[in-house]
Amino acid sequence: MKTKITLAILIVLFVVSFVYFIRINQNSYTANEDSSGNIAGQIQESTTSSGTNNNTQTQNSNNKISLSELSKHNSREDCWVAYDGKVYDITSYLPRHPSSAGKILPYCGSADAFAQAFTKQHGTSKVSMLLKVGTFIGDFDVMGNIENSTANPAYADAQDAEDEIGEEDD
């Protein structure tokens, strides 16, 4: 009985240390990757080196994507998401998502909703993966979204109504 318990404990200890070793190795590998130029930088290099790819980081660094533009890309065939102030095209990754594309689809074309769902499900552990699988499109234009919100139909109607009242007063 004692032998069995000892063996069982040894096996569990072996497995835990094995897993710890694997995780440490992977973390140090990721750290090395980051120190030798972050992954976003690697995407920049890869996209700028291929002349045919239009989604270059240098071009897109000036490319501001508004919420209205982002929300147009909300389908299985064209899925953009915003995370940490940057917009990524993850269309090609959708069919490869472990559970199903359906888990991401509701968040296509969204910013806050995607970021919240992503963080809730994965924490920060999959951020590097998102940067790897997503094609960088441009910066998410938060200020532009605020300005554009004044151009929404409801706001425009309200403005028209105010103008009409003003004219009547004159």
Next chain:
Amino acid sequence: MPMRKTRRTRLERKTIKMEKYAKPLLRIAMSLIFLYFGFQQVSSPDAWAGFVPEFLTSAIITANNIVIFNGILELSLGLFMLLGLYTRFASLILALHLFGIAFSIGLNPLGVRDFGLSFATLVVFLNGPDEYTLDFKLAKKNKKAD
């Protein structure tokens, strides 16, 4: 009147000789499956995090942590089953665990496969320790010592 013995074919005779390997073969094959998936979960939890139900995750316990914990469990119990240590206990836990996964996945090819595998693991539990397990060897040793 004496019963006449039925003639067995050569293949049948050979198969009967190999019957003793059936139990260990099933046990080893099933344990290798768990070891493989356990290793996969531990080495690349990102790829498995999508399978974790949302109600299990929270701000502290991320899906990745759950996958790693699950991987450790499968590796440990898989090794137990491979070596034949606490064979019944390990196989029962793994079978129930796999039943849970199969039900959560639902009726699709993956779910049906897991359902079949969980039954195979349950058979290991019902068979108990065979003659090639540590359980059997240690019990035999203890008997001799007594």
